[in-house]
Amino acid sequence: MELKEFFPFWKTLTPDQQARMTASARAYTAKKGEVLHRGQADCLGLVCVQSGVLRAYTISDEGREITLYRLYQRDVCLFSASCAMRAVDFDIFIEADQESLLWIIPPEVYRQLMEQSAPAANFTNELMAGHFSDVMWLLDQVLNKKLDARLAAFLLEAADRENSDSLSLTHEAVAGELGSAREVISRMMKYLQSEGMVAVSRGCVQLVDRAALEQLAGDSLR
Amino acid sequence: MELKEFFPFWKTLTPDQQARMTASARAYTAKKGEVLHRGQADCLGLVCVQSGVLRAYTISDEGREITLYRLYQRDVCLFSASCAMRAVDFDIFIEADQESLLWIIPPEVYRQLMEQSAPAANFTNELMAGHFSDVMWLLDQVLNKKLDARLAAFLLEAADRENSDSLSLTHEAVAGELGSAREVISRMMKYLQSEGMVAVSRGCVQLVDRAALEQLAGDSLR
Numbered sequence: 001m002e003l004k005e006f007f008p009f010w011k012t013l014t015p016d017q018q019a020r021m022t023a024s025a026r027a028y029t030a031k032k033g034e035v036l037h038r039g040q041a042d043c044l045g046l047v048c049v050q051s052g053v054l055r056a057y058t059i060s061d062e063g064r065e066i067t068l069y070r071l072y073q074r075d076v077c078l079f080s081a082s083c084a085m086r087a088v089d090f091d092i093f094i095e096a097d098q099e100s101l102l103w104i105i106p107p108e109v110y111r112q113l114m115e116q117s118a119p120a121a122n123f124t125n126e127l128m129a130g131h132f133s134d135v136m137w138l139l140d141q142v143l144n145k146k147l148d149a150r151l152a153a154f155l156l157e158a159a160d161r162e163n164s165d166s167l168s169l170t171h172e173a174v175a176g177e178l179g180s181a182r183e184v185i186s187r188m189m190k191y192l193q194s195e196g197m198v199a200v201s202r203g204c205v206q207l208v209d210r211a212a213l214e215q216l217a218g219d220s221l222r
Numbered sequence: 223m224e225l226k227e228f229f230p231f232w233k234t235l236t237p238d239q240q241a242r243m244t245a246s247a248r249a250y251t252a253k254k255g256e257v258l259h260r261g262q263a264d265c266l267g268l269v270c271v272q273s274g275v276l277r278a279y280t281i282s283d284e285g286r287e288i289t290l291y292r293l294y295q296r297d298v299c300l301f302s303a304s305c306a307m308r309a310v311d312f313d314i315f316i317e318a319d320q321e322s323l324l325w326i327i328p329p330e331v332y333r334q335l336m337e338q339s340a341p342a343a344n345f346t347n348e349l350m351a352g353h354f355s356d357v358m359w360l361l362d363q364v365l366n367k368k369l370d371a372r373l374a375a376f377l378l379e380a381a382d383r384e385n386s387d388s389l390s391l392t393h394e395a396v397a398g399e400l401g402s403a404r405e406v407i408s409r410m411m412k413y414l415q416s417e418g419m420v421a422v423s424r425g426c427v428q429l430v431d432r433a434a435l436e437q438l439a440g441d442s443l444r
Contacts, residue, residue: 058358058361058362066361085347085348085351086348086351087348087349087351087352087355088351088354088355089351089352089355090354090355090358090359114340114343114344114347115340115341115344116340117340118336118337118338118339118340118342118343120340121336121340121343121344121346121347122336122337122343124343124347125307125336125343125346125347125350126307126308126309127309128347128350128351128354129307129308129309129310129311129350130309130311131354132310132312132350132353132354132357133309133310133311133312135354135357135358135361136280136312136357137312138361139280139288139357139360139361140280140282142361
């Protein structure tokens, strides 16, 4: 993927700004499991995912990791350039979930661009708002810790019932079963999928990691 | 407080932009307990706190409140203008904790300003990063800290805010603040009381042993 494809505001930049971005960006292949960014101590730069998957997470005092969100092809990772932004006062870690081909733009180049270009600054804003939304969703889950456990329990039950780990189920139908809304179930399914517990395709849910689902369901059974 | 005092980038604006902001801003006095903004359905505008305190919170499906952050004098509230930003996909509620004098700027005026002015867009960015940091801290609290330490920290904070060791607080309200359930808080209060740290009576909590509370809170305050 070309660098400019990541930035919807590319055409609003001056030729100089475009040239600076292009000249400073380097292509990098991250190995599976490679940790690219370790909190505020690091400042790798803005990372654009050409292919592969990155995972953003935090680590508790006790060393427990919690996944905040994942970045897929076409996504831009903001917090690996957190030193380019003021008021970012928390530690995020970024790891390659798979071998990933990236563009990396140095933080000072991106900071300068944001200072010069309102479209660039507003794009940054939008990225942050998207990540913020992910974290708010996660907070809600953690606080209300029910639907994820209930969904896992429901899927395990259904698999037992059907005697198959491959379930023919629409999100609408699951929402009906759990007294929730379709969009809520879709988002939760996406989360379970990103955690490698299920594989979702049109009208079908495949149980991939039964042990993890059982552990998750345990919360609601206790 | 004058409007321009809230915006460190004020001098970078054109006279036209300044005039538009000034002409569109209205002073508003929110009563104690008044809910100013109810999630994505509302879009009040950018709110600047001249005096008083605003509380930003979310509400779970079960109607449980959790406080995300508070806004004091000189603070600017971004999410009451969430419709002015793309990719904000969560519901925040804003309530006046005390009678508060505000400036309110219509969302479309602020959105236009962000589109025109890189300094305004970067300021918005900084506000969002600040709120993001608050929420990340909260997530960490919820995930990792013990409720007893959080409750102690909360009581000490409230006492500082009210400038009194005698707090008018229901267990319900405390549960809302800490993202817990009333029964859980009641039980924990009973524990703190049995340890001689507080004295609890109907709708009132008295801080009895500040030193012990501070030691307990130490875990979460660090």
